[in-house]
Amino acid sequence: MDVFFSADVETDGAIPGPYSMLSFALVYAGTYDGNTFIRPDEYTRTFYRELKPISEDFDPEALAINGLDRAQLTVDGVSPDQAMDEAFDWIQQFSGTGKPVLVAYPLSFDWTWLYWYFVRFSKRGSPFGHSRCFDLKTAVAVKTGRTISSSSRAKLPVRFASDRPHTHHAVDDAIEQAEIFANIYEGGTE
Numbered sequence: 001m002d003v004f005f006s007a008d009v010e011t012d013g014a015i016p017g018p019y020s021m022l023s024f025a026l027v028y029a030g031t032y033d034g035n036t037f038i039r040p041d042e043y044t045r046t047f048y049r050e051l052k053p054i055s056e057d058f059d060p061e062a063l064a065i066n067g068l069d070r071a072q073l074t075v076d077g078v079s080p081d082q083a084m085d086e087a088f089d090w091i092q093q094f095s096g097t098g099k100p101v102l103v104a105y106p107l108s109f110d111w112t113w114l115y116w117y118f119v120r121f122s123k124r125g126s127p128f129g130h131s132r133c134f135d136l137k138t139a140v141a142v143k144t145g146r147t148i149s150s151s152s153r154a155k156l157p158v159r160f161a162s163d164r165p166h167t168h169h170a171v172d173d174a175i176e177q178a179e180i181f182a183n184i185y186e187g188g189t190e
Contacts, residue, residue: 003098004029004134005091006178008170009113010066012058016116020053022068022077024114025170026087028094029103029178030185039182043175047090052077066168084122091127102128103181105153107135136177139184160184 006029013019028045031038050073063070078086091100104110111133118126140160141151153166162179164172 001034001098002032002101002132003095004031004101004103004178004181005094006103006174006181007110007114008104008173008177009110010068010168010170011113012053012062012068012070014059014062016113016120018055018057019059019062020055020070021051021080021113021117022053022066022070022073023048023050023170024083024087024117025174026091027171027174027178029181031098032185037182037185039186040178043178045094046171046174047087048171049078049083049086050076051080051083054080080117080121081123084118085124088118088122088124088127095127099132100127102133103136103177104133105136105177105180107133107137134181136180136184139181143184143187156180 006027007024009021009024011019011021026047027043028040030040050068053070053074058070102111102114115126115128115130137148137151140146140156141148144151144157160180160183162176162183164176164179166173166176
């Protein structure tokens with residue numbers, strides 16, 4: 001059984017290593033057993049951490065978007081080692097005997113950061129292996145017959161959309177994506 005987790009990250013730059021992941025959220029987004037997709041009744045199973053930066057470098061534009069206080073996180077943020085181990089345990093708790101699958105929109109950004117942080121900082125590596133992931137942008141393109149370049153969140157068909165605003169707070173955005181994911185997986189409603 002696939003067990004889906006919607007993910008969102010907020011960072012202070014474009015790539016992990018030279019820059020830092022400042023916060024991330026994971027939201028339990030449903031299961032699929034090969035026949036039936038089951039969405040959660042509510043999106044209350046969430047995991048959220050704010051992290052200590054791992055480098056001195058940052059892009060002021062990235063901070064302006066997410067509104068996180070990088071200086072405060074150097075004092076109060078959780079160490080990446082602790083955060084990634086706790087996230088791994090949380091994912092395993094909700095996955096049980098199923099296989100965890102990461103969901104994001106677009107996957108390429110969030111996956112890059114989370115995979116790198118899990119491999120670099122968690123004692124057990126990535127709970128998603130090296131490839132258990134689902135890209136909502138590609139799914140929108142396939143479901144609508146659009147190109148990838150015209151399948152951005154800004155052009156999301158109403159039948160797939162969430163009523164939640166995109167706030168750039170990792171929990172809010174991961175829940176929004178979980179709803180979009182369920183709507184896409186179920187085929188959308190008019």
